[in-house]
Amino acid sequence: MTSPIWHPFTQHGLGEPIPNVVRAQGAVLHLEDGRTLIDGISSWWVTTHGHCHPRIAAAIATQAQALDQLIFAGYTHDPAEEVARSLVELTPRAEGRDALSRVFFSDSGSTAVEVALKMALGYWHNRALDGLSAPRHRILVLEHGYHGDTIGAMSIGERGVYNAAWAPLLFDVGTIPFPHPGREGETLAALEAACTAPEKPAALIVEPLVLGAGGMLIYAPAVLRDMAAICARHDVLFIADEVMTGWGRTGTLFACEQAGVVPDIMAVAKGITGGALPLAATLATSRIFDAHYSTDRARLFYHSSSYTANAIACAAAAANLAIWREEDVLGRIAALSHGMAQRLSALAGRPAFENPRQLGAIAAIDLVTADAGYLSDLAPRLRAFFLDRGILLRPLGNTIYLMPPYCLDSDQLDLVFAALAQAGDAFAIPA
Incomplete structure (x- = not known):
């Protein structure tokens, strides 16, 4: 019987397994047919400590017998309170910057970003109502960025085939060029010009240090720090989308830490529960919250979802946060990153590959081919090639990237990189 499921980012007409x-x-x-796969991308970047982690699984089971779901408009529960306090304690700090002190829960990275945008625009709307500022509506974005697939998140992402069908629904943004090595000054000059334009922008949103779906493009912490400083100097809100970069992926708990940056608003998701259940949060400084604080009910923050701060998901997040507090997770990430770096260096010496890059437990390399880019026909062929070799990888066109769970051991890492080397032999067209 044919499955009725319509899978995400899947062209069913290709008949891929x-x-x-x-x-x-x-x-x-473990597959139904008895085969096994090494999860080289953390099941779309969410699984941090490994699948079915016993501490997280136990917390889920316990919570499911106590409280499963609760309306979160005007009610609260202990798991959410615990997670919110922990998030506030763990997020970046810097002298002279307000801390992220308020936590708004949602259920995915896209919705966390939507919340961030609505917070930023709501902030300027309410300040205008109070006569404290002119209205601001314009959002600045970084070239090649990706922030999700809901309408607001698509609007602030790179435009292309993956959102062309919905172009009439997308709002206009100001785009800052990506800070390619040696051209960082162009990025900073463009941001300075945008922040001093007659139409004052409301906010800049970036993926800090690494652009995920945009091709695993990496830029320096100094550039992130300079972008945040320009925004602060011109009173433009700085939003960090740490949905992918958070939870240790870049080698620190949050990527912003490497630049000493405290954003005005920060979105987190994916690894917040260790990858066990969907949950997200948008954190904001007190001034963002205070702009919505009033005795006037018309000025409350109008956003929610039915499963906001689901108690079982929050219990999983609390268990994940306990693991971060009590175990040497960063040590495991450092060891994994070292192993990836050694193997990536060896792979980079092959003529089949170019542009090796790594930050923390994220590594990427491009396969040399005449058919490059996101829609390269190589992508489905590479997926099948890796599947046949017991590896779950999902290349971005001719870009092969790794983002494994932190429990991946040396033998498994050898198998993954051996498959990459074989892919180079099988598919590359050296220049």
Whole structure:
């Protein structure tokens, strides 16, 4: 019987195999037909400590017997309170900058970003109502960025084939060029010009240090720091989308830490529960919250979803946060990053590959081919190639990237990089 499921980012007309995964443990997925796969991309960047982590699974089971779901408009529960306090304690700090002190829960990275945009625009709307500022509506974005697939998140992402069908729904933004090595000054000059334009922008949103779906493009902490400083100097809100970069992926708990940056608003999701359940949060400084604080009910923050701060998801997040507090997670990430760096260096010496890059536990390399880019026909062929070799990887066109769970061991890492080397032999067209 044909499955009725319509899968995300899947062209069913290609007839690609869709394996049935029946269980998972650590970095390994077990298929219905008895095969196993090493999860090289943390099941779309969410699984941090490994699949079915016992501490997180136990917390889910316990919470499911106490409180499963609660309307969060005007009510609260202990798991959400615990997660919110922990997030406030763990997020970046810097002298002279207001801390992120308020936490708004949602259920995915896209919605966390939507919330961030609505917070920023609501801030300027309410300040205008109070006569403290002129209205501001314009959002600045970084070239090649990706922030999700809801309408607001698509609007602030790179325009292309993946959102062309909905172009009439997308709002206009100001785009700052990506800070390619040696051209960082162009980025900073463009941001300075945009912040001093007659139409004063409301906010700049960036993926700090690494652009994920845009091709795993990496830029320096100094550039992130300078962008944040320009925004602060011109009173433009700085939004950090840490949905992918957070939870240790870049080698620190949050990427902003490497630049000493405290954003005005920060979106987190994916690894917040260790990858076990969907949950997200948008954190804001007190001034963002205070602009919405009033005795006037018309000025409350109008956003919610039915499953805001789901109690079971929050219990999973609380268990994940306890792991971060009590275990040497950063040590595991450092060891994994070192192993990836050694193997990536060896791979980079092959003529089949170019542009090796790594930050923390994220590594990427481009396969040399005449058919490059996001829609390269290589992508589905590479996915099938890796599947046949027991590896779950999902290349971005001719860009092969790794973002594994932190429990991946040396032998598994050898298998993954061996498959990459074989892919180079099989598919590359050296210049």
